[in-house]
Amino acid sequence: MTDRTDGVSRRRFVSIAAASAAVPALAGCTSSGDDAEPADGNNDDGNGDGSDGSDGSDGSDGSGDSGGGDGSTVVVGPGGDFTFDPEELTVSTGTTVTFEWDSNFHNVVPTSQPSDADWSGETETFDSGHTYEYTFEVAGTYEYVCEPHEGSGMVGTIIVE
Numbered sequence: 255m256t257d258r259t260d261g262v263s264r265r266r267f268v269s270i271a272a273a274s275a276a277v278p279a280l281a282g283c284t285s286s287g288d289d290a291e292p293a294d295g296n297n298d299d300g301n302g303d304g305s306d307g308s309d310g311s312d313g314s315d316g317s318g319d320s321g322g323g324d325g326s327t328v329v330v331g332p333g334g335d336f337t338f339d340p341e342e343l344t345v346s347t348g349t350t351v352t353f354e355w356d357s358n359f360h361n362v363v364p365t366s367q368p369s370d371a372d373w374s375g376e377t378e379t380f381d382s383g384h385t386y387e388y389t390f391e392v393a394g395t396y397e398y399v400c401e402p403h404e405g406s407g408m409v410g411t412i413i414v415e
């Protein structure tokens with residue numbers, strides 16, 4: 255029987271280095287950026303104030319009422335003529351008429367007017383450059399003359415409507 259000592263060769267320890275396979279660390283949990291913006295892009299208050307700006311076209315308060323307005327002019331003795339210009343003037347109630355002397359020695363004297371009016375005119379004679387105003391508040395027909403030249407036809411009419 256052969257003694258056979260076993261060799262020492264059975265030490266094959268297999269040192270299985272324990273599988274130290276590190277499991278790859280779980281990296282950041284789905285930190286895929288912040289791209290989850292709320293979809294509030296088109297805040298739609300766009301067409302709110304569009305069509306209210308057209309208030310510009312009602313301002314016709316200037317020279318609207320024909321012939322009326324609040325001012326008219328009569329030239330007294332234009333260019334030396336024995337006339338009033340215009341000879342007949344139609345205005346609306348409340349109109350101020352300005353008489354402008356354009357030559358010398360004229361006056362403006364009412365000869366007929368509405369019964370409840372009290373226009374006294376400009377009875378004193380004046381020369382070129384003089385002005386005289388009167389506001390006609392009572393409707394009706396006013397006739398007037400330049401006394402020095404009435405015989406030459408220097409008469410006028412103002413109709414107040």
Ligand SMILES: [Cu+2]
Pocket residue numbers: 331336359360361400401402403404408
């Ligand atoms: Cu006159």
